[in-house]
Amino acid sequence: MNQQFTFQRISSLQMQxxxxxxxxxxxxxxxxxxxxxxxxGVNMCTRETVAIKELRHSNTDQGINVQVLREIEILKLMKCQQIISFKDLAYGQNKVYIIMEYMEEDLLTALKRDTxxxxxxxxIIxxxxxxxxxxHQLGIIHRDIKPNNILxxxxxxxxxxxxxxxxxxxxxxxxxxxQNHSYRAPEVFLGQKYCSKVDVWATGVLFIQLILKYNIFQGQSDIASFKQIIKFCGTPTEENWQGVTSLRNYSSLINEEPQPRILLTLLNKKLPPLLVNLIDSMLTLDPSQRISAQDALLHPYFHGLNIEKCLHKIQANRKKINTEQQTYTEVFNYSDGSKAIIVSKILKKSKNCF
Known part of the structure; x- marks a missing residue:
C-alpha cells in the first residue's frame, strides 16, 4: 500500500x-x-441482515491505521464465494465501520458445541x-487462518x-x-521468507482440529507450539528440508536430539488413508515440498465431492429440525445517548444443527 493511498479514496459509499x-x-x-x-445489524432499506465491524484507531494513525486500510483495500477486490463480501463503509472520530455480509457463526463457536x-x-476444508x-492466485496470503476467521x-x-x-x-x-502461534508454519518460527504455503499449513492444522476437536500444536507460548510441531512432525534437518540449518532461528529453537515424525502414526489410528495422505502433505515441514492450496483441491481425497449437492443436503436437513418462532424487543444504546428499538422474529433451535 503506497503512501498516497488515503481513506477518502476507498469508497464513494463512505458515510459519517x-x-x-x-x-x-x-x-x-x-x-x-x-x-x-x-x-x-439490519439495513433498514433492504431489511438485509449484515455484520458491522467497528475498528478503533488512534489519533496518531493519520486518520486510519494501516491494518484497517489493508483489510478494506483487499476486501473491496474480492469477488469469491468463499471470501466474506464487502458492502459498505462508514467512519467517525477514531472509528471505522466495515459493513459485510452476515454469517451465522465462526467455526470456533461451532467447535465448542459439536464435533x-x-x-x-x-x-468445510x-x-x-x-x-x-x-x-493465492491474486498473490495475497491470508496469514491468519484459524477457526475464528472461518465463518x-x-x-x-x-x-x-x-x-x-x-x-x-x-x-x-x-x-x-x-498467525496465532498454534497455527503458525515452521518456516515462520525459523525465520525463513515465507509464501502462501503458510496458509496451507494453518489449514492442515484446522483440518485435524475439526475432526479431533483439539489442536495438536496448541501451546501456551510460541516456543511451546514449535515444540509441538517437532513432537508430531519431527525435527527439521538437512535431510528433510534442505538449507534449514542455516535459517537465522534454527540454532536457538533446535538444540536437542532429532525427533522422528509420528504424525502419520497418530492420524492412521483415526482417519482413512487418503485423508491421512492429504493432511500429511499439508503439514510437510519444508514449504517447498508442501502441497499448494490449488493442488490440494485436486487431491484424490476430494474426488467425486459435489459441494453444491452436499450443502443442499445439509440445508435440507436443517429445515427438518423442529423450531419455534419467537418475537423479542431489544434496545440498542449508541455511545452518544441515542437509542434504537429493535423488534425481531427469530428461530429458536430446539437442538444442535449438526
Missing part, C-alpha cells in the same frame, strides 16, 4: 456515523477482537481451500478478517508476528 445510524440498526454484539467489535463428522469437515486458491451458515464457508493479509506483489517486508 450519523448516516450509518440512519441506514443501519445495530441489533447485538457478535464478538470482540483486539481492534474492535463486531455487531449484527464435526469427517464428511462435514471435508465440505474444500471450501477453505477454494477461497485460499483464489487469494459459516449451514456449513457454507466464508473466510474473513483479512487485516493480517499481505499482497506479495507489493514486495513489502515480512513480519514473523503472523
Amino acid at each position: 456515523t450519523n448516516e450509518l445510524k440512519k441506514k443501519y440498526i445495530l441489533q447485538k454484539v457478535l464478538g470482540y477482537g483486539q481492534y474492535g467489535t463486531v455487531y449484527q 464435526f463428522s469427517e464428511q462435514e469437515t471435508k465440505v 474444500f471450501q477453505v481451500l477454494q477461497g485460499l486458491t483464489y487469494l 459459516h451458515t449451514n456449513l457454507e464457508i466464508k473466510i474473513c478478517d483479512l487485516g493480517m493479509a499481505q499482497n506479495l506483489n507489493k514486495l513489502k517486508p515480512q513480519t514473523t508476528r503472523i
Whole structure:
C-alpha cells in the first residue's frame, strides 16, 4: 500500500456515523477482537441482515491505521464465494465501520458445541481451500487462518478478517508476528521468507482440529507450539528440508536430539488413508515440498465431492429440525445517548444443527 493511498479514496459509499445510524440498526454484539467489535445489524432499506465491524484507531494513525486500510483495500477486490463480501463503509472520530455480509457463526463457536463428522469437515476444508486458491492466485496470503476467521451458515464457508493479509506483489517486508502461534508454519518460527504455503499449513492444522476437536500444536507460548510441531512432525534437518540449518532461528529453537515424525502414526489410528495422505502433505515441514492450496483441491481425497449437492443436503436437513418462532424487543444504546428499538422474529433451535 503506497503512501498516497488515503481513506477518502476507498469508497464513494463512505458515510459519517450519523448516516450509518440512519441506514443501519445495530441489533447485538457478535464478538470482540483486539481492534474492535463486531455487531449484527439490519439495513433498514433492504431489511438485509449484515455484520458491522467497528475498528478503533488512534489519533496518531493519520486518520486510519494501516491494518484497517489493508483489510478494506483487499476486501473491496474480492469477488469469491468463499471470501466474506464487502458492502459498505462508514467512519467517525477514531472509528471505522466495515459493513459485510452476515454469517451465522465462526467455526470456533461451532467447535465448542459439536464435533464435526469427517464428511462435514471435508465440505468445510474444500471450501477453505477454494477461497485460499483464489487469494493465492491474486498473490495475497491470508496469514491468519484459524477457526475464528472461518465463518459459516449451514456449513457454507466464508473466510474473513483479512487485516493480517499481505499482497506479495507489493514486495513489502515480512513480519514473523503472523498467525496465532498454534497455527503458525515452521518456516515462520525459523525465520525463513515465507509464501502462501503458510496458509496451507494453518489449514492442515484446522483440518485435524475439526475432526479431533483439539489442536495438536496448541501451546501456551510460541516456543511451546514449535515444540509441538517437532513432537508430531519431527525435527527439521538437512535431510528433510534442505538449507534449514542455516535459517537465522534454527540454532536457538533446535538444540536437542532429532525427533522422528509420528504424525502419520497418530492420524492412521483415526482417519482413512487418503485423508491421512492429504493432511500429511499439508503439514510437510519444508514449504517447498508442501502441497499448494490449488493442488490440494485436486487431491484424490476430494474426488467425486459435489459441494453444491452436499450443502443442499445439509440445508435440507436443517429445515427438518423442529423450531419455534419467537418475537423479542431489544434496545440498542449508541455511545452518544441515542437509542434504537429493535423488534425481531427469530428461530429458536430446539437442538444442535449438526
